[in-house]
Amino acid sequence: MSETKFVLKGGSLPDGSMRNILIVGDSISAIDATVNEADATIIDVTGSVILPGLVDLHTHLREPGREDAETVESASRAGAKGGFTALSAMANTSPVADNAGVVEQVYRLGQAAGLLDVFPIGAVTQGLKGEALSEIGAMADSVARVRVFSDDGMCVFDPLVMRRALEYIKKFDGVIAQHAQEPRLTVGSQMNEGEISARLGLRGWPAIAEEAIIARDVLLTDHVQSRLHVCHVTTAGGVEIIRWAKARGINVTAEVTPHHLLLTDELASTYDPIFKVNPPLRTEKDVQALREALADGTIDIVATDHAPHTMESKECEWQEASFGMLGLETALSIVQKTMVDTGLLTWQGVATRMSTAPAAIGAYFDQGQGLVVGARAHISVIDPSKTWIVDRDIVQSRSRNTPFHGYELPGVVTHTFFKGKATLIDGVVA
Amino acid sequence: MRHLLSINDLSLTDAIGILDTATELSRISDGQVKKLPTLRGRTIVNLFAEDSTRTRISFEAAAKRLSADVINFSAKGSSISKGESLKDTAMTLQAMGADAVVIRHGASGAPQRLADLEWMTGSVINAGDGTHEHPSQALLDAFTIRKHLGKGAADLAGIKVAIVGDVLHSRVARSNVLLLNLLGAHVTLVAPPTLLPVGVESWPATISYDLDSVLSQVDVVMMLRVQQERMSDLFFPNAREYSRYFGLNLQRLALMQPHAIIMHPGPMNRGLEIAAEVADSARSVIVEQVANGVSVRMAILYVLLAGAPSGSESN
Amino acid sequence: MSVALSAPDISRALIRISHEILERNQGAENIILLGIPTRGAHLATRISQTISTIEGRDVAVGMLDITMHRDDLRMRPLRAIMPTSIPSSGIEGRDVVLIDDVFFSGRTIRAALDALGEIGRPRSVQLAVLVDRGHRELPIRADYVGKNLPTSPTQSVRVHLTEIDGIDEVLIEGESN
Ligand SMILES: [Zn+2]
Numbered sequence: 001m002s003e004t005k006f007v008l009k010g011g012s013l014p015d016g017s018m019r020n021i022l023i024v025g026d027s028i029s030a031i032d033a034t035v036n037e038a039d040a041t042i043i044d045v046t047g048s049v050i051l052p053g054l055v056d057l058h059t060h061l062r063e064p065g066r067e068d069a070e071t072v073e074s075a076s077r078a079g080a081k082g083g084f085t086a087l088s089a090m091a092n093t094s095p096v097a098d099n100a101g102v103v104e105q106v107y108r109l110g111q112a113a114g115l116l117d118v119f120p121i122g123a124v125t126q127g128l129k130g131e132a133l134s135e136i137g138a139m140a141d142s143v144a145r146v147r148v149f150s151d152d153g154m155c156v157f158d159p160l161v162m163r164r165a166l167e168y169i170k171k172f173d174g175v176i177a178q179h180a181q182e183p184r185l186t187v188g189s190q191m192n193e194g195e196i197s198a199r200l201g202l203r204g205w206p207a208i209a210e211e212a213i214i215a216r217d218v219l220l221t222d223h224v225q226s227r228l229h230v231c232h233v234t235t236a237g238g239v240e241i242i243r244w245a246k247a248r249g250i251n252v253t254a255e256v257t258p259h260h261l262l263l264t265d266e267l268a269s270t271y272d273p274i275f276k277v278n279p280p281l282r283t284e285k286d287v288q289a290l291r292e293a294l295a296d297g298t299i300d301i302v303a304t305d306h307a308p309h310t311m312e313s314k315e316c317e318w319q320e321a322s323f324g325m326l327g328l329e330t331a332l333s334i335v336q337k338t339m340v341d342t343g344l345l346t347w348q349g350v351a352t353r354m355s356t357a358p359a360a361i362g363a364y365f366d367q368g369q370g371l372v373v374g375a376r377a378h379i380s381v382i383d384p385s386k387t388w389i390v391d392r393d394i395v396q397s398r399s400r401n402t403p404f405h406g407y408e409l410p411g412v413v414t415h416t417f418f419k420g421k422a423t424l425i426d427g428v429v430a
Numbered sequence: 431m432r433h434l435l436s437i438n439d440l441s442l443t444d445a446i447g448i449l450d451t452a453t454e455l456s457r458i459s460d461g462q463v464k465k466l467p468t469l470r471g472r473t474i475v476n477l478f479a480e481d482s483t484r485t486r487i488s489f490e491a492a493a494k495r496l497s498a499d500v501i502n503f504s505a506k507g508s509s510i511s512k513g514e515s516l517k518d519t520a521m522t523l524q525a526m527g528a529d530a531v532v533i534r535h536g537a538s539g540a541p542q543r544l545a546d547l548e549w550m551t552g553s554v555i556n557a558g559d560g561t562h563e564h565p566s567q568a569l570l571d572a573f574t575i576r577k578h579l580g581k582g583a584a585d586l587a588g589i590k591v592a593i594v595g596d597v598l599h600s601r602v603a604r605s606n607v608l609l610l611n612l613l614g615a616h617v618t619l620v621a622p623p624t625l626l627p628v629g630v631e632s633w634p635a636t637i638s639y640d641l642d643s644v645l646s647q648v649d650v651v652m653m654l655r656v657q658q659e660r661m662s663d664l665f666f667p668n669a670r671e672y673s674r675y676f677g678l679n680l681q682r683l684a685l686m687q688p689h690a691i692i693m694h695p696g697p698m699n700r701g702l703e704i705a706a707e708v709a710d711s712a713r714s715v716i717v718e719q720v721a722n723g724v725s726v727r728m729a730i731l732y733v734l735l736a737g738a739p740s741g742s743e744s745n
Numbered sequence: 746m747s748v749a750l751s752a753p754d755i756s757r758a759l760i761r762i763s764h765e766i767l768e769r770n771q772g773a774e775n776i777i778l779l780g781i782p783t784r785g786a787h788l789a790t791r792i793s794q795t796i797s798t799i800e801g802r803d804v805a806v807g808m809l810d811i812t813m814h815r816d817d818l819r820m821r822p823l824r825a826i827m828p829t830s831i832p833s834s835g836i837e838g839r840d841v842v843l844i845d846d847v848f849f850s851g852r853t854i855r856a857a858l859d860a861l862g863e864i865g866r867p868r869s870v871q872l873a874v875l876v877d878r879g880h881r882e883l884p885i886r887a888d889y890v891g892k893n894l895p896t897s898p899t900q901s902v903r904v905h906l907t908e909i910d911g912i913d914e915v916l917i918e919g920e921s922n
Binding site: 193194195196197198199200201202203204206270271272312315316317318319320 | 515516517535537538539542543546547559561563601604627628629630632633
Binding site: 447450451454455457458466467468496732733736737738 | 813814816818820822823824827829859
């Protein structure tokens with residue numbers, strides 16, 4: 001049996017050049033090929049932009065433990081729908097991914113689903129408690145080959161624990177992805193601390209609680225000459241600290257979520273917990289600073305922080321509700337809306353920030369190779385001229401907690417290819 | 431107007447309308463009328479997820495004087511204390527045919543959730559939600575102020591009010607700042623900086639940390655309850671020091687203008703934010719606030735429930 | 746639209762009602778006039794002035810708001826509550842004359858009787874109206890009528906008084922059929 005062949009015809013590459021792409025087997029075999037492959041499936045993508053497969057460095061897949069909210073399989077479908085070819089499974093599952101057993105289980109579930117790569121992230125500390133280091137080495141050496149470690153959801157608060165973790169991972173060029181949240185300043189916090197929280201009577205989550213940890217961590221990283229990744233930066237002050245650290249040559253990278261590029265704390269006025277997220281939605285000034293930072297490279301990547309929750313944990317009082325929002329299926333559209341359509345970022349910039357750079361941070365060598373001959377055929381195709389209306393009732397995710405329900409968004413992801421296999425065809429998950 | 435969730439739901443005309451209605455209703459009750467037939471056949475549910483006997487009794491008395499049927503759901507023994515969701519509770523209330531729900535809840539915004547989510551069709555009246563708002567308390571406070579200092583005016587233009595104490599955690603303060611400002615009064619918030627919310631600068635109020643300098647300037651001193659447990663959360667060093675700087679005692683009473691009145695939403699911590707002699711002094715209208723509460727809540731129920739359901743107005 | 750009563754018509758009707766009230770009650774001594782806001786209250790004031798002039802002594806007058814006793818609250822937009830003021834002597838044992846502008850279904854008067862019952866127990870309750878347009882829905886009649894105006898139910902009767910409207914007149918709107 002011959003290998004499957006696809007020709008993507010009529011689309012443009014991230015740099016704007018019009019090229020056809022020939023996929024043979026699991027690789028890109030030619031770019032700008034003359035379309036004479038008689039046995040290839042021709043896919044007309046005229047008017048669309050062809051991007052390297054998107055890589056998410058921050059995904060909550062909920063399996064094991066909360067399969068009612070999401071599974072590795074359902075998150076894989078949501079990823080394919082959103083143009084992703086790799087997800088990174090955060091460690092705050094139940095049981096916690098703090099040992100080789102759990103990360104290998106998640107890795108294998110990803111392989112079994114087969115729609116994209118699922119790269120487990122290991123917990124920094126046992127049980128995310130922030131006290132004793134988890135089996136970092138064993139996870140690194142496991143089949144899952146973990147390189148990113150994070151207690152996300154919790155902050156590695158104890159400075160000594162953070163220092164030791166940063167030092168320990170140097171052994172295999174790992175990275176600590178920090179959820180920057182000073183716990184004492186955020187006891188019972190519900191939303192951004194400011195004018196809106198004062199009016200609504202919801203306990204504030206001050207920007208300083210994020211910035212203080214980022215500042216400490218870049219200094220620690222400098223001191224021990226390790227590698228730090230700052231999860232979901234949300235404040236203008238945090239951006240300033242990272243900009244300073246990069247200028248000093250500190251090995252730090254940072255991510256921003258799509259929702260923090262668009263939404264603000266004004267939305268809490270509805271008391272609808274669909275807008276409750278950690279870190280919280282900030283102010284318009286922060287949103288503008290985040291967009292600029294993503295444009296100028298201070299913030300390296302977009303990561304979704306896709307956080308599925310069942311309706312029970314959202315159809316309730318704000319303070320009782322869970323933190324988190326869906327992100328995979330809307331990420332690229334939000335980035336187009338906030339960054340591309342505003343002229344802040346080219347599609348080439350999007351390719352870097354949503355594919356090449358996150359793959360490099362996670363050391364996902366099979367991903368993020370770009371659209372070059374011989375590269376693994378991880379591809380997503382978006383039609384930027386089309387719009388769609390987000391409907392929480394027809395998402396691929398098992399949960400429906402998208403804050404964008406009813407939004408008309410630009411950019412329809414029509415096709416996704418993972419290792420040369422079509423996982424999304426004309427908007428339908430294979 | 432279908433719901434009363436926040437003072438922001440009221441226009442100046444609405445607010446004055448409620449105060450005027452309450453004025454007429456209080457005159458009727460002075461004339462020993464026990465019961466009016468106005469809301470006969472309507473069902474009002476008191477949903478109290480948080481203990482507050484005085485507010486519940488006040489709403490219950492108001493509803494009964496208007497001949498409504500009253501059902502009490504109190505914290506202890508009700509389903510909401512057993513983890514039943516707000517949604518399930520609302521659907522139960524709907525099935526019971528509640529025309530209005532008076533809700534007291536520990537979570538800020540719970541009344542708005544109940545109103546917005548269309549789980550029930552009745553009116554929602556916020557009887558205090560978390561640290562957000564307590565609009566009926568603000569209305570009865572404004573009613574009391576107008577009665578004493580209004581000089582016949584419909585609004586409170588030019589009246590100066592100091593609100594003293596734990597503004598950060600006070601729903602009474604939030605509703606009062608909004609309503610007093612709407613009615614033309616000038617508000618000064620007096621508190622230690624720890625007990626003022628970040629963002630308070632955007633409120634229509636003057637801020638002061640010095641009670642003594644404010645007392646001689648105002649017509650009304652409204653003291654807020656300070657909870658003992660705030661000490662362990664480091665908001666102030668101890669009760670003694672709090673009282674020394676922010677407690678209303680006899681020496682401070684002497685600084686007030688002769689016509690100025692003293693208010694407190696209750697329950698009081700005598701000896702902490704207010705000295706017993708001050709609470710019981712002739713300048714204190716604290717007991718009267720409670721009595722006025724019934725008339726004001728009758729007016730709220732009347733305004734929300736007596737007319738044709740909104741949207742069905744013909745004529 | 747047609748004018749049913751002009752200013753002189755209204756004036757004559759009120760003078761006649763004043764005389765009838767005095768005649769029926771053998772003087773003004775035990776009478777309390779209670780107007781139903783808003784226009785009934787102004788009519789009560791006018792009648793009290795006429796009676797004072799005739800009798801050479803003041804007659805007790807007040808007003809009685811019946812909003813909280815209405816049985817049609819849910820059928821109309823919210824009504825503002827109007828003031829109630831009862832003479833300090835009270836109504837116990839007195840002859841109360843309720844005064845309203847237009848007498849129609851009788852429901853307003855029913856509510857007024859309920860409201861009165863909450864205040865005390867008068868010796869008698871009488872009813873004076875400027876216009877009786879018929880179409881009663883309750884077994885209630887007026888003791889003193891300024892003018893009987895046959896109307897169809899679809900028509901509406903508008904009373905304008907100088908105190909509020911700047912002119913004294915009674916208008917009928919709509920077609921009779
Ligand atoms: Zn996080």
